[in-house]
Amino acid sequence: MVHALEEIRRLVKADGCLIDIHPIPNAALFKIHRGSELLLAEPDPGYDTDESIPRAEEALAEAVQRGLFLIERKDEFELVTYASTLAELRDYWAAYGAYDDTPKDEAVTAQEDAVYAKADEIMQNAPGAEITYHERARITRMEPVGEE
Amino acid sequence: MTIRVDPENNEPRALFSLADFNGQRVLEIGCGDGRLTWRYADKARHVTAIDAFEGSIARAMDNTPDDLKSRVEFRHTGFEDFAATNRAGTFDLAILSWSL
Numbered sequence: 001m002v003h004a005l006e007e008i009r010r011l012v013k014a015d016g017c018l019i020d021i022h023p024i025p026n027a028a029l030f031k032i033h034r035g036s037e038l039l040l041a042e043p044d045p046g047y048d049t050d051e052s053i054p055r056a057e058e059a060l061a062e063a064v065q066r067g068l069f070l071i072e073r074k075d076e077f078e079l080v081t082y083a084s085t086l087a088e089l090r091d092y093w094a095a096y097g098a099y100d101d102t103p104k105d106e107a108v109t110a111q112e113d114a115v116y117a118k119a120d121e122i123m124q125n126a127p128g129a130e131i132t133y134h135e136r137a138r139i140t141r142m143e144p145v146g147e148e
Numbered sequence: 149m150t151i152r153v154d155p156e157n158n159e160p161r162a163l164f165s166l167a168d169f170n171g172q173r174v175l176e177i178g179c180g181d182g183r184l185t186w187r188y189a190d191k192a193r194h195v196t197a198i199d200a201f202e203g204s205i206a207r208a209m210d211n212t213p214d215d216l217k218s219r220v221e222f223r224h225t226g227f228e229d230f231a232a233t234n235r236a237g238t239f240d241l242a243i244l245s246w247s248l
Contacts, residue, residue, distance in 0.1 A: 001248060004177075007231040008242050011175060019167050020244040021159070056248040077162040082152040092151045095203060137159070137246070141166040 001059035002066070009068045009144050017143055018069060022056040024076065024136040030115060032122050034129040039122050042115045060140060069142035081133040086119050089131055153183055160187040163243075172240040177227050178247025182208035182220075189220045196239075200226040 008018055032040040063069050083089035123129055154160075163184070169191040179185050179197035181204045189195045197220060199205050205224040212220060223230065227247075 004227055004231075004248070007227070008175075008177075008244070010236045011231060011234055012239050012242050013237045016240045016242070017167065018242045018244065019163065020248055021163075021246055022244070022248050023246065059248060073166055075162050075165065077158040079154050079159055080156065082155070088151060095207075137162075139162045139166060 001055060002062050005059060005063040005068055009063075012144055014144055014146075017072070017141055020056075020060060020140045020142065021137055024138050025054055028136075029134040030119065031132045031134065032119060032126070032129050033132065034126050039126055039129060040119060042118070060142070063142075067145050070145055072141045072143050074138060074140045076136060076138050079135045079137055081135075083131045083133075086116060086123060086131060089133060090116075157187075159184060163188065167241060169241070173238065174241045174243065175239040176243045176245055178245045179208060179222065180204045180245070182211060182222065184243075184245055185220060186213065186216070189216050192219060195220045196223065197221070198223045198225050198227065198230050200224070 005018075012018060028043065030040070030042050031038060060069075060071070064071060081089065081092070083092065119131065123131070169188045171193045172191075174188070174192045174195045176185055176195060176197040179199050180201070182197065185195060185197045185208065197208065199208070199222075202224050205222050208222045212222070
């Protein structure tokens, strides 16, 4: 990851900038609503052990420590994905390659399956319900340091 | 219903509060289907948007609005390969789009 940041530093002009956007650990939340009624709210178990997210934070910190970039500003926002069925949401993630396909820990997979089974059951019994998937993300503006 | 991602525009709002895209040469790494690219490309001078996932890039290419075709270039490539073939100081602004 830091090697990628070194390469980005090379490709960006000395007076340019880097914007990094990445999800915040343990923050994704899966919800089912029908109108204003909240039928389900569960953390996404997949994020609990997604090692790539803390690694992103570490890589940015290391890039600063190595003198590649300075952090100018940071902010956070919520990205919400809406779907009418669970299958639609999962098809979307699969089709767009939204997630790392490296095998997950067995316990995480079991926990994920339990959340999705619960969601499926609720959706079958609640016509008109809508699924929302909430991801918190951090956005950081970084300024290159030194010569190109 | 189709999938709707960020209809509240929270992501572009956060992006525009941190960066001015006017007249910039932009590199977006991990552009996916172009969801974020479309939000700023009309302001940029030129956008090179890359992703290692072929399906996403194909969708991005297919869905490129006509008025952006002259300034947005999508490439199916990994970042290391892309970096190896590009000169230093090519871009004003780089975006790591959920890809670090």
